[in-house]
Amino acid sequence: MTDEISRLARATLLPAFSGATAPRWLLDELDRGLAGVTLFAINGNVPGAEELAALTRELRRDADPVIAIDEEGGDVTRLGHLTGSPYPGNAALGAADDTDLTRRVYRSLGAELAAAGVGLDFAPSVDVNTAADNPIVGTRSFGADPALVARHAAAAVQGMQEAGVAACAKHFPGHGATVVDSHLAVPAIEADLALLERRELVPFRAAIEAGVQSVMTGHLALPSLTGDEPATLSHAAITGLLRDHLGYQGVIVTDALDMKGASGDIGLPEASVRALRAGADLLCLGSREYGASVQAIVDAVVAAVRSGRLPHERLADAAARARRLTFRPSGTTADRALGLAAARRALRATGRPAVPSPALVVELEAPGNIAVGPVPWGLGGWTGDGTDVVRVAGAEADPAALLERATGRGLVVVVRDAHRHPDQRKLTETLLAARPEAVIVEMGLPIWRPEGAAHLATYGASSANARAAAEFLGLIRTPG
Structure with missing residues (x-):
């Protein structure tokens, strides 16, 4: 027994x-x-x-x-x-x-x-x-x-x-x-x-x-x-x-x-x-x-x-x-191009997000929850020649140094669930005060949006979301 x-x-x-x-x-x-x-x-x-x-x-x-x-x-x-x-x-x-x-x-x-x-x-x-x-x-x-x-x-x-x-x-x-x-x-x-x-x-x-x-x-x-x-x-x-x-x-x-x-x-x-x-x-x-x-x-x-x-x-x-769960693959073929197409359709732009070249992309570090784990995110993997990318922690970043680095460049600020991270919001607002034409890219939920700023919401931080956003902003000069 x-x-x-x-x-x-x-x-x-x-x-x-x-x-x-x-x-x-x-x-x-x-x-x-x-x-x-x-x-x-x-x-x-x-x-x-x-x-x-x-x-x-x-x-x-x-x-x-x-x-x-x-x-x-x-x-x-x-x-x-x-x-x-x-x-x-x-x-x-x-x-x-x-x-x-x-x-x-x-x-x-x-x-x-x-x-x-x-x-x-x-x-x-x-x-x-x-x-x-x-x-x-x-x-x-x-x-x-x-x-x-x-x-x-x-x-x-x-x-x-x-x-x-x-x-x-x-x-x-x-x-x-x-x-x-x-x-x-x-x-x-x-x-x-x-x-x-x-x-x-x-x-x-x-x-x-x-x-x-x-x-x-x-x-x-x-x-x-x-x-x-x-x-x-x-x-x-x-x-x-x-x-x-x-x-x-x-x-x-x-x-x-x-x-x-x-x-x-x-x-x-x-x-x-x-x-x-x-x-x-x-x-x-x-x-x-x-x-x-x-x-x-x-x-x-x-x-x-x-x-x-x-x-x-x-x-x-x-x-x-x-025991009812049995594995019966149907032979369906994967279509990764569909993922990118879906990510493109999810983009929502407020204002007129336009980024002159060359550009500086400032990505504000955001901790993922335990379910997400250590998965790469951000636009950096999809930017072309002439675009510099820097990843900073909002609480530790030097706004003056970032603005100096952005002199003569278009400026993109990438946040992730900024509504949950006051340091992200504070740094973003500081950068916008000096560069009001900067574009904000939200790769989480677009609950917080700086008033008057050009804003692009991706509704996620997957590779597909990142590529769709980089394309939209013209940061990919020759799409692969």
Whole structure:
């Protein structure tokens, strides 16, 4: 009986590992029934497309695991972590507001994942980003209007799954109304069921109707529904709201359980037991811990089943649902040119952004959140001869030195979510006071705009967004 429970427990786990080849412990765990893995660029799993394809073939040599990745395109990219994504993210697609375009972009992104052997993508984010100062969603959302987010959520799901890769609508029941990062704490969203129905749940209903194969829970509390407990660990949220109220019968996967919003006070094994008990089917363990965490979680789940805390039937149901995720690539071909075309359509100009040559581009450093990670951004990779690029921290920069360097040149100031960074705003205003004709490029959400300034919004910081902006401003003299 214990061996059976252990195998069922393993069938719900998606651990991480280090490197571009499968370690022995992982291959052994797959033999013992492990559900699969989550790939992370920060763990060295994605050094390049060919290496990733070789890794997934190795993982599938003797088993049929779920191979998952968090590839949203735009700012959150694992395939493009070295260069930036060739696809714009959700905010840009929402700005363009062409659902056929969104479907085709996600289909192309899915084709790249399928070619690399990845069968489950933790995308799209279908959060309605109603909190302007949201530190974790922002450009990952299609927008602040539930209806807009819903129609693009459905299109994204359709496109990804047309490529044969399972999509995952996240972060249930909606992470857009919080100003707290659930990597660091448990956000609380003050919303009753009526408000959830008008706002957060609208895109999830659309994704479910579009046939989304999985839904990811968020580590956020709804006091009116879950009390202080995060949704990932809440029976009321997962079974009550998602299963019973919305009628969702697909696979429910947790956000990374090593995040403090889920396991910070109780540890990974206990968080795993509670998530399964609440109704989750697949447990994304996060980017750390590796093999030791698998055995510790299995031991905790076995103990919970034997003590009656976790019904055997619930564990068996979770394992059975997890097995529904099968990898069936459709042979769809990727179209990276579509990503650039979409980024061009997302651009929004205010005033008359024009940059004389030669030009100085001043990029103001902005820390990315944990979900984004260390991905390159900015216009520097796309500027041609005669354009100088300098990256500075707003709090430490010397405005006089920058203005002197810009003498006789056109001036472009690149910011990223300036509404969230007072140092960016202060330096930008100082530069504009001396050079009012300077052009401001916002590569986050264009919530703050200096009055009277020429302004270009990209709605994201992907490579595609950057190239589209550089072209628009004439900084690419000979497009490649």
